[in-house]
Amino acid sequence: MMPLMVDEEQELLQRVQKDETPALQEFVERYKKQIYFLALDLTGNHYDAEDLSQDVFLKAFNAVKKFRGDSKLSSWLHRITVNTYLDERRKKSFRIMKINEPMDQNFHELAITDSTPQTDLERKRLQQEIDQALNSLSPQQKSVFVLRHYKDLKLREIADVLQLSEGTVKSVLFRAIRKLQEALSSYRFHPGLEEAQ
């Protein structure tokens, strides 16, 4: 069972359910980063991440009156995000579906960094390897992995978000990690990894 919402969250939810415009904005301001970064992990590029995260808020506004508050608002939003992502993937509407297109065409490139060209190149290469490995996962595997590894949700919480059994989540995650291991096999001898090995 998920932890119940705190009072502040409950109060915000009630105001959103009454369609109060300031509450809608407060709701978005509070969760936009969380949902955007989840969407970025799932889609792999900034443009789709913005579209996906905004779709999530639109869906949330439409469905919020039916939300009974029996889980955390963030978990509910995670569920909408992952389900919207999986729906879009079924429709193949994301731009990243082009085969072999690198996934780093996003704000990795927009950020101004003060690193040296060599470390910057190294960093970009690693990011690209990681992105490609993530991209090798099926949508379901990616959703489970991202929720566990980057959003730190427990296996039972992921089971709740995706409405799967905990055993299924575990099995999907196991296969996902093995697939990532395979995709990153060329990276095993990278000098930066000795400490991890």
Place this chain on the structure above:
Amino acid sequence: MNCKQFESVVVDALYQELDPAQQEVFDIHRAGCPDCASIYEKMSVTLDVMSRREHQDPGEQFWKGYYQRLETKMEPVKPEVRNMVQPWMLQVAATVVLLLTGFLIGRNYFGPGDPGVEFVKKAPSQQVPVQTADYRAQQFLDRSQVLLLGLIDLNSGTPDSSSNSRKQLSNDLILQADSLQEELKDPQHRRLRELVSELEIILLQIANLEEKNDLREIEMVKGGVDRKGILLKINIEQMRMSDRTHEEDKKANPHL
């Protein structure tokens, strides 16, 4: 614990989700089984590598305009209209748009006169205020279009001598974009406002390009322009604004 049982709980172990008793049994098997120990180590290294993924923040400008951009999507789309649109209609519409775009590009860039001047000249006597939001948007789109076309024309064989002026122009346009979005709040300008917002992000990318001629970064920006169909959207908005100007002309002077 046997190897099959080990495999069924290895994920829990990797994420420290085993209780102490289970963990102890798991560790005993791992210590005595080289195959299972190897599986665990390799998976653990993989997770370490994946933890190095960076989450770059898109920046203050992006977050500042996030709710505003979302608001533009909140306007309801009538479902009956959506259902009426058939695929062939979209194809016909796309063809017409392409033809009109070609015509407009030809007229603007190969025709006589300065299009910006012509725009102002069209209704000198009708006292159309020169500083309307439409006029400023038109200027903004024209300058952005020239900037993007210049960027797209760059290729690996061409030395890029205009990066400083391009960045300067981008910075100017970013400032304009901010105030322009405030002025374009009414529903009839929704698409225009969205386009200005999209352009603002691309302009930020251009303004943040490194000093040196980094073609890979430039290719990224070009990719974004291409994927979002920015130039096509600019042309469509230019046509819409042109139509609005003609309608205003007609209203102001029915004899024209």
